[in-house]
Amino acid sequence: MDLLIKQARIKDGEALQDVAIDNGKIVEIAPEITGDAKEVIEADGRVLIPGLVESHIHLDKALIADREPNKSGTLQEAIQVTAKLKPTFTEEDIYSRAKQALEMIISHGATAVRTHAEFDPAQGFTGFNTIMKLKEEYKDLIDMQVVAFPQEGIFKAPGTEKMMYEAMEMGADVVGGIPYNDAPANEHIDLIFEIAKKYDKDIDLHQDFADEADNTSIEYLCEKTIKEGYEGRVSVGHLTALHAMEPEQLAKVIDLMVKAQINVMPLPATDLHLGARNDQYNVRRAVTPIRKLRDAGVNVALATNNIRNGFTPYGNGDLIQIAMLAVPVGHLGGADDLPTVLPMITENPAKALGLKDYGLAVGKKADLVLLDTKAVATALIDFPERSYVIKNGKVTVKVDKKVNILR
Ligand SMILES: [Zn+2]
Known part of the structure; x- marks a missing residue:
């Protein structure tokens, strides 16, 4: 076998397991596996999980917060400062920032x-093409899906409709859209x-993406789906x-979402930063009701959205940090709730993205992360180091940090 992980914690309360990997796949999981392996990792009781799945990010506009700050913290100013910066983006600039952001998320598992990946008639396909190039360059480290994204709207920005088709012809994996930033939303x-x-x-x-519930198009989207x-x-x-x-209206919408099997990506870093800016007191949380969606059976996947720009001036590409924002804001810290959060950055986004052969089981792709912590139940709140990241059966990241307290 190519790789053998010895004595990993996969499930609390059960025996530690060895995991054998060959030819990019998990070939055996058992309390003790013998035989020769090209590489052995001594997990020593550390928690092994399937690879983290970042289901919603904008690599092309990451790491620009220092160039033109959004001082008010409102969505309006975020759009303004980003619009001002966009014409200054060169291919080299987008490439180096997107690459840095991509490596940030890879290093975190x-x-x-x-x-x-956005485009519009004024900026052309510079950003989109750069992201497509990175997808190919990093394919051994991460599977990337590129969404053709008309950030400025389609009807609002004439010429964009044609570009949507062109982006699909150029190999976009997913069709993106932004009904709330276009009119009419239903036609979008x-x-x-x-x-x-x-x-x-x-x-x-x-x-x-709004603080108020008037003019929503989610109902139409579900019916259309x-x-x-x-x-x-x-x-x-x-x-x-x-x-x-209102609860009654919400229940109807969630019921429709369940029927349409809509996947939801709450983006707590951005939503908390930009949301409820007009509230003078009793400031609302401004994040989609994660608990209610989850309890109704909607597939919920937590995601990053932006790293350090006008929309989200912080972030380091760590999905565990995002999950830890969602825990208090979504009231997800209770004993029954916390175990439901880790899947929101692993299995749930994998399902939303339609990833094939995903998971920690025999026959699945060996995309794994070894966390420097000993219990699955508390893995998130421990905020563990990602000791090893394994992609297609190969170690792609290794972190070895020792803390010494000097006295
Ligand atoms: Zn977004």
Whole structure:
């Protein structure tokens, strides 16, 4: 075998397991595996999980917060400062920033990522092409899905509709959209489905990113998804407007979402930073109601969205940090809730992205992370080092830090 991981904690309360990997796949899991391996990792009781899955990020506009700060912290100013910076983006600039952001998420254990790559008639495809290039260059380290993303709207920015088709022809994996930033939202959604059906691709929309629940288009999106037979193939990011809905209306919307099998990516770093900026007191949390969605059976995947720009001036590419934001904000720290959060950065996003052969089981792809902690139940709150990251059966990241207290 190529790699043998000795004595890893896979499940609390059960025996430690050896995991044998060969030819990029997990070939055996048992309390003791003997035989020759080209490489052996002594897990020594540390927690082994499947690779983290970053399901919503913008690599092309990462790491620009220092160039033009968003002083008010509002969505309006975030859009303004980013619009001002966009014409200054060269291919070299986008490449070096996106690469740095990509390496940040890889070093924190991500083995798959879905990134939105934006374009518009003014900027052309510079950013999109750069991201496609990185996808190829980093394919041994991370599986990347590229979303064709019309950030400035489609009808609002004439020429974008044609570019959507061009992006699909150039190999985009997913059709993106932003109904709340275009009018009419329903027609925007119709067009996205037309493109997705033509190329047989999944859909991922920036959806109902607002503090208030008026003018939402999630209901229409669900109906359209069912009508087109696209159940399970549509994901939405943000969906913050749901937190402002009256319980009765919310229950109806969630019921529709379950029927349409919509995947939801809450983006707590951005949503908390930009949301509820007009509240003078009793400031709202402004994140989609994670607990209610989860309890109803909606697939919920936590994601980063942005790293250090006008929309989110912080972040280091660590999904565990994002999950730890979601825990208090979503009231997910209870004994029954906490175990449901780790899957929101592993299995749930893997399902949303339609990843094949994902998971910690025999026959699955050997995309794994060894965490420097001893219990699965508390793995998140321990904020552990990623001791090893393994992609397609090969060690891609190794972290070895020792803390010495001097006295
Ligand atoms: Zn986004």
